[in-house]
Amino acid sequence: MHLLNTLYVNTQDSYLRLDNDTLRVLVDDETRLRVPLHHLQSVVCFGRVGVSLPLMHRLAEEGMALVLLDENGRFKARLEGPTSGNVLLRRAQHTQSMDAAFALGIARACVAGKVRNARQVLLRGARDSRSEADAAALTRGAQDLAATLRALPDAGDLDVLRGLEGEAARQYFDRQPLLVKADLRSVFSMDGRTRRPPRDRMNALLSFLYSMWMNDCRSALESVGLDPQVGFLHVLRPGRAALALDLMEEFRSFADRLALSLVNRHQVQEDDFIVSTGGGVSLKPDARKAVVVAFQERKQEEVQHPVLKQTLPLGLVPLVQARLMARAIRQESDESGLVTGYLPFLVR
Structure with missing residues (x-):
């Protein structure tokens, strides 16, 4: 391929x-x-x-x-x-990361991809819901995320942008429990996003799926020669793969949708988790294997890439996006001769 x-x-x-x-x-x-x-x-x-x-x-x-x-x-x-050209690409990446305007542009694209894809999750949930009250609440949540998308162009610096992203995440996770079937909410309810460690079963499942997407995004960036440590949206810290976290933002919705599918179809159940005495929750070994299999199967599903205008397995999309990010960092022109910024992968 x-x-x-x-x-x-x-x-x-x-x-x-x-x-x-x-x-x-x-x-x-x-x-x-x-x-x-x-x-x-x-x-x-x-x-x-x-x-x-x-x-x-x-x-x-x-x-x-x-x-x-x-x-x-x-x-x-x-x-x-x-x-x-690996060294030249990384030098360009390091230089662009210190350019406030360029960094803001890449970071804005990453946030826009995350928020827009999260909005699609809520809209799909509203369409599929059997409860009018739940559907209305999910629709209001999608409207809130749409308001965030409209506000992104006016974010003048990274702190404002990160504030918008954080508020959008809070709004999304406030509605996320409504995407779980009503009879499963007592077991798979979540009070916001928690990690290190996750404090409930849904957060534990999401954290595991996010970590796999994170590994894929990091591999994709290294494959095209980018430094996964030097990002634009996430703050640089020792040992933190900031650019991989940037790239992963647009793929979080795929993890969310898979987690909801596994729970609502009873493929992951209450007894598949370990609750520690300190309150942390994690998947049992056999459940982890089942989730990995489901993750690999999901990555084989074909999606239409809006930039390439072709169908490809979902698992290859991070590699395509990493190469698009490299092109944006190099400020390469497209076929029409125009220099375009980074374009996130958007879920239909």
Whole structure:
């Protein structure tokens, strides 16, 4: 699958080799794909994918990155030659992070993606609700988030923007319990967002799903050569992957929707959690496995990407968004010659 001149290899036990000026993908010694090297900027391999040494050498010579991720999309390694633009991209990223206007623009896009996608969750819940009172409350919540979206362009600095984002999150989580089926709310109710540790079952489930999306976003950023530690919306702190947190904002709604689906369909139940004496709540090992399986299955579902104008698995969207963010940081122009800012992935 080609995304922005990157070849993503998902088929397990496949093997990549060099055939003159062509990359050949073999599965069980059968050629499944041939790609001229001049069509590629990089190659990303998921899981058990073999790569011949001659192909590694050629990719390095041509300045094309070879990125190795595990089957879950977590970053493992990156091979690149001496002509790679990785250092230049990171220098541009560090420079742009200190430009207040540029940082505010990227941060505003991240918040807009988060709030707009959260609003879609509430609107869908209102449409599906069997209670008129719940539907009305969810609709009011969606209207509140719409007001936040209208206010974002007037946010003059990061502190104001973060205040709007925080208020939108509070409004969203105030309505989130109404998305749980009525007979399950006593078990899966939540009084706002809590973490470190989560204080109820729904927060524990959300935290686990958020952590997996966080890992995917960090892997995606490293795959395209960005520094996951240097972000725009989130404050820089030692050991904090601020840019990965920035990128993850637009994917939180996918975690929320999966959590609600697992709960409402009884795939995750009351006894799947451990409540510690200190009040913290966590998933049991078997429940964690079930959630991981559901997460991986959800990532295989195809979505329409509004920028690429093509259908692709949800699991590849963070990689596409990371490359779009790299383009914005480089201030590259589009096909019409215009320099565009970062465009978040929006849920329909």
